[in-house]
Amino acid sequence: MKIRHPKGRDVRFMMSGGGQNDSDLLFRLTSNLTCLSEEELENLDAKDCTMLLKEVSNFLA
Numbered sequence: 001m002k003i004r005h006p007k008g009r010d011v012r013f014m015m016s017g018g019g020q021n022d023s024d025l026l027f028r029l030t031s032n033l034t035c036l037s038e039e040e041l042e043n044l045d046a047k048d049c050t051m052l053l054k055e056v057s058n059f060l061a
Contacts, residue, residue: 001052003033006059014060030056 010032014025030052031038041049 001034001036003052003055006033006056011060026053026056033059 006029010029013032014029017025020028027038027041030036031041033056034041034052036044041052044052
């Protein structure tokens with residue numbers, strides 16, 4: 001699975017929140033960076049989904 005590096009617009013999206021909670025924002029950002037739909041992320045095995053979410057979180061740390 002390829003994850004692209006976030007761009008400024010991705011950081012802006014995370015900072016704005018858009019009225020969503022942190023987990024919703026992280027799922028949406030992960031979807032944007034992996035080209036997987038949020039539904040596809042939800043249907044991944046927990047181990048695989050957690051790995052992707054953690055990797056995307058590391059970009060923001």
